[in-house]
Amino acid sequence: MMEWTDRHCRFFLRQLTQHCLLYTEMVTTAAVLRGNPDWLLKFSPAEHPLALQLGGSDPEALATAARIGADYGYDEINLNVGCPSNRVRSGRFGACLMAEPGLVADCVAVMLASVDVPVTVKTRIGIDSQDSYEFLQQFIEHVMAAGCRTVIIHARKAMLGGLSPKENRTIPPLKYATVYRVKRDFPELEVILNGGITDLHAAATHLETVDGVMLGREAYHNPFILAGVDARFYGATQQPISRDMAIRRMLPYIEMELHAGTALKHITRHLLGLYQGVPGARAWRRHLSQHATAGNAGIEVIEEALDIVHHIAATVDPEPLAQAGHGGM
Secondary structure: OOOOOOHHHHHHHHHHOOOOOEEOOOEEHHHHHHOOHHHHHOOOHHHOOEEEEEEOOOHHHHHHHHHHHHHHOOOEEEEEEOOOOHHHHHOOOOHHHHHOHHHHHHHHHHHHHHOOOOEEEEEEOOEOOEOOHHHHHHHHHHHHHOOOOEEEEEOOOEOOOOOOHHHHOOOOOOOHHHHHHHHHHOOOOEEEEEOOOOOHHHHHHHOOOOOEEEOOHHHHHOHHHHHHHHHHHHOOOOOOOOHHHHHHHHHHHHHHHHHOOOOOHHHHOOOOOOOOOOOOHHHHHHHHHHHOOOOOOOOHHHHHHHHHHHHHHHHHOOHHHHOOOOOOO
8 A cells, every 4th residue: 555545544544433453554664764754654643543564674674663663653563574566576575575484583573572562464375386375374483483463464475476566466366265274273363354355244254254354445445435344343333424524524634734735635635535436426536636736725625526526416316425334334
């Protein structure tokens, strides 16, 4: 989710669910140690619970970056050993590190020694021809021996040669049974399943076997799915939020960010999918895309987009906008 789940995105998603653990985009250790950590790592307290996802392969650099992240107040530090992009491979981090379980274990151990918050690992079920269950099992054994107690497993292997990052999200087949087997073989390990989950019914089915599920691109492109999470999985009893209410709650934040110099387009790009599946969704996306890019664009652009959606919905069926969230149930 690099360049997607930035702080504006996370603040918006937090309006839809109070309980989901949110993750940052992957941040490299070089960026943390040599760049502007305040610009990279600052976040609103409203985003909690929140995990910082790091990319790197140098144990000491990861330990330092993890310590910085913990000092900023993140609730978890996650080591990404699953991203298959060319940029990640050339920097010797991401999915290619599955071939070096000893190094990953060293990274986890020193990170754990440096912080008082959990250190987790996000990985794949294999890479290239190294895709046997025994390969994954040995990898899991290494990170557990280092002290890791939670793994997030994308139920596809990564093809590091010949496939683009986009293709790596769709072409290697999903093998949920492999992740289920990890949970059976390592019952003391918290296992979070990732990959191809597009509705809450599927999530509930997976939770009969594993400890958690991670939603990635579905939550970004169809964020209203999160509006049904708190009631279904966390026992929340308050009325779920509506799409309109989520936008209204965003307006004070947007005004504050505009006053601080943030361009509107950097926030509205994360709001485009909110009305997916209801009348006016296309007009919503079009209006924001066309008008939020202006240098002087303000919240009036969002108000106008809302008016357009309401007008279209009123001519078709007012119910979808009036109802609160039941995302994908």
